[in-house]
Amino acid sequence: MAATTRITTALPPNIDITKAELAYGEHMLPKLNRQLQDETLITRQRALNALCDVLHNPEHVSAALKVGMANSLKKLLCDSDGTVRWKATEVLFICSNHAIGRDSILQFELIEPISDLFDDTHDDARLMSHRAVESVSHTVNGAQGIVSANLIGKLVEKLKTETDEIKEIVLDTLHYCMRSIPTQALGAGAIEVLTTMLGHKSWEIRGKSARDIMDITFL
Secondary structure: OOOOOOOOOOOOOOOOHHHOOOOOHHHHHHHHHHHHOOOOHHHHHHHHHHHHHHOOOHHHHHHHHHOOHHHHHHHHOOOOOHHHHHHHHHHHHHHHOOHHHHHHHHHOOOHHHHHHHHHOOOHHHHHHHHHHHHHHOOOHHHHHHHHHOOOHHHHHHHHHHOOHHHHHHHHHHHHHHHOOOOHHHHHOOHHHHHHHHHHOOOHHHHHHHHHHHHHHHOO
């Protein structure tokens, strides 16, 4: 049964950004990257929480890539701890809001590892994985990367089961992908699924479903 409530993001009580031992200047990002690889769970969690603040600056995104942070984050997407997976996808989502971050997600082949979290048991990890992929889809190369990863069928299936909050994100992702490459959506039965959503109680979902149908049928 699909949930309809909004997902509430809340860190475990022992994650306190004020306790993270941040370095300054050129030493900050290399140190955080080392902490991402630390065997101690709380150290990884605190480093990720700090990065969620630090990487809003596009210059820091560029510097983070130079110290190998993309590979560190890629490994953390498979971490056994749900909070680590959630915060790793949130860091990638923040990066994806910058051109260099979107390009790096494609360069380091992160779309598929991120999309693996579409089925995560941790609600916030699922939410952030969808936000990251949706952000990447805004560019032509990003949309092509999503299609090349054969994710359209999986996204269409998520429209049947996910929370309304995630459904809206999925509809936006499909919109950007289908504007130029509608064939996978047709093969995945998107028209049928989208048509059923025209009767959804949410006007946002009804409107986005109608828009996506137009994306497919008008090309």
